[in-house]
Amino acid sequence: MEQLTTLWQYQEQDLYMDKLNRQRKSLPLRNKLIKLRDIIYEQQSLLHKLNEDLEKKRHIFNELNLEYEKLVKNLKADHEKLYSGDIKSVKQLEQLQKNAQEYKEKVMAREERLIKLDEEIEKLGVELMNIRAKAAKARKEYKELKSAYDAEMDIIKTSMANVKKQKLDLESKLDADLLKKYKSLRKDKKIVVAELVGDKCSGCNMSLPSIVAKQVKEGKQVVECENCGRILFIKKDG
Numbered sequence: 001m002e003q004l005t006t007l008w009q010y011q012e013q014d015l016y017m018d019k020l021n022r023q024r025k026s027l028p029l030r031n032k033l034i035k036l037r038d039i040i041y042e043q044q045s046l047l048h049k050l051n052e053d054l055e056k057k058r059h060i061f062n063e064l065n066l067e068y069e070k071l072v073k074n075l076k077a078d079h080e081k082l083y084s085g086d087i088k089s090v091k092q093l094e095q096l097q098k099n100a101q102e103y104k105e106k107v108m109a110r111e112e113r114l115i116k117l118d119e120e121i122e123k124l125g126v127e128l129m130n131i132r133a134k135a136a137k138a139r140k141e142y143k144e145l146k147s148a149y150d151a152e153m154d155i156i157k158t159s160m161a162n163v164k165k166q167k168l169d170l171e172s173k174l175d176a177d178l179l180k181k182y183k184s185l186r187k188d189k190k191i192v193v194a195e196l197v198g199d200k201c202s203g204c205n206m207s208l209p210s211i212v213a214k215q216v217k218e219g220k221q222v223v224e225c226e227n228c229g230r231i232l233f234i235k236k237d238g
């Protein structure tokens with residue numbers, strides 16, 4: 001039966017398409033790309049966080065520095081007053097000295113905090129630079145892998161386009177009802193057209209009555225396996 005031979009070829013294209021689809025989903029580069037993409041995302045969020053930390057610390061540093069400068073200015077002004085000869089009383093002198101001492105302590109405390117903050121800012125800066133370098137490397141690697149992946153994918157896509165074309169070509173030769181039957185069976189079976197080998201359906205391995213083999217050989221009608229419902233087919237040699 002000519003139609004069955006065509007259907008058999010059609011099924012072969014379908015099976016090849018399944019294989020291409022599996023290949024497409026399991027390209028080794030695909031997993032590598034996904035892993036690398038995750039790493040890049042992680043680095044990006046870390047960079048974001050560190051940048052925020054750095055900005056915060058810089059802000060605190062600037063505020064502290066302003067306070068520090070103001071304190072130093074006050075301290076100087078008091079000093080000037082102290083030596084200006086304008087001091088009228090011992091009490092006033094004592095007050096000024098007390099103020100100066102307080103300013104000094106505050107200045108020193110802020111100085112200490114500023115130095116510590118400065119160190120932290122520098123450390124953060126180094127960390128940021130390292131991560132930026134790593135991120136740039138990862139992005140470069142990703143770009144290279146991606147183009148290799150795209151090239152592999154292009155080959156598969158070309159094959160898929162070929163299969164589609166072949167299928168369309170075969171479809172035009174197939175009887176509409178037979179094609180419809182095939183398509184509906186294929187919804188839950190990978191192999192729809194099963195070879196009859198001896199008296200066995202190769203789809204389900206059941207032995208079938210000899211009359212079935214005879215009918216299939218005659219090729220006057222589409223014969224289905226009475227056990228699994230597959231369309232039976234005998235391959236002609238050569």
Ligand SMILES: [Zn+2]
Nearest residue numbers: 201204225228
């Ligand atoms: Zn069967």
